[in-house]
Amino acid sequence: KDQVMKWFQVSVTKAWGRISHKYDFEVTFRNLDSAGALKIRFRSGKVVVLNLIPVVQLGDTDAYFVSHFPSDRDSLPDPYWPLSLSVYERNLMKHLAKHLPQTSCHLHCLQIVTFLHRKQSRLTGQSALTSYHLKTAVVHLLLSTRTAAWGTESLERRLQDVFSFLQRSLQEKKLHHALIGNSKLPEEVQVPEIFRKAEPINLFRSLVLQTDLYAA
Template sequence: MGCYLDVEKMARWFYRFVRVAWLLLPQSRHWGFKWQPSRRCCKFQLSKEQQSFTAEVIFGVRQGDSEIFVGSQGTAAGVASTTWLETCAVAEAKFLGHISRQAPQDSCHCKCLQLLSHSLLGVGFSSYTLKTVLTHLLSTIPLARWCRMDFPQCLLEILEFLLCSLQTKRLSHFVIGNQSFPLDISLPSDLRLAQPLNLFEHLASHQDAHLKAVQEYNALLHGLKQLLVHSH
């Protein structure tokens, strides 16, 4: 038997630590503190009169000096508490930060993602799918073309890329297997050189899933048109 990092035990330990620290803060006299049980993370609710908000802490362990972590979230029910999944969220966030520093001040790439994510309400596509499409385009389309006046064209190109990905049943993961990923963002060499991961692989093997995804794309397109009409 080896030693394993148990996320459930870690969550309970972290909660006790935060609870003790919270009682030492002056804010504890005016704000209520409540722990919301969760197997894979720590959720805290703070409340005061009519105000209330929730904080969620997700645990992660860094792989060496890279920007790849194994995280405590994202596992299915029934999975052992010692199971951690690899996540590229930090590397992706650093890429977007890298883009924001180089993009024009009136760049609309964040607005595009926000608008499309809002249009996802009631649609099956995940925000991660749209973020993946956006990051691919940000790495291929010159940043000067993401200015505010080109906002409608940028939205159109995102939707065209998504439609093309649906038609070919292929959407490559932006980090895994992407040899053009910025070298100044540290990745394990085997991950950078890995076979590109297809996020739409399930569409290639299940015809019903593919037909449903096409219907969801049409719903997304319709919802976006409605949103644009009401915003003017």
């Protein structure tokens, strides 16, 4: 991973060196330890920051190995790159939205639980529970609950479902990935067979291996 990140940083530097004379701003790295952390400074003094994350495509699929996720608190050790299925996750949400009521509350539901989790984290500090876990819980409920039950008038009940689902998952220390090894996935989403027929992955496995995380 470190070698790829260094190559990426050198490549960006060389590429910018070739074309920088065409633009009225300068590009620098905000953090030498993070190859894609860029800062753009305009002559007016305005500064724009952005992150470019190196990825490697998995075969001919829309799955990608990424050097790191921006939200990672603890980066995986070299040479491990986490696998991102975000393209399929986005396709799944689009597919589900087509069959939900026009006034579906699923996004409001996710926004509320994410907001509450963020507020709680500010009060008590970070925990092992992440926004991705919350999204995964909502997706599981979307796949297992009849679509008509997601109308705006059912927001309170769906929120209760999400909290109950999360509570049960935490107690059991088991939350399966929404796409990997999930037989309930619609075929229209076209998740590759290598993922659909794989063994389910427990996103709460760290809680089993590290009891101190569970206590947090």
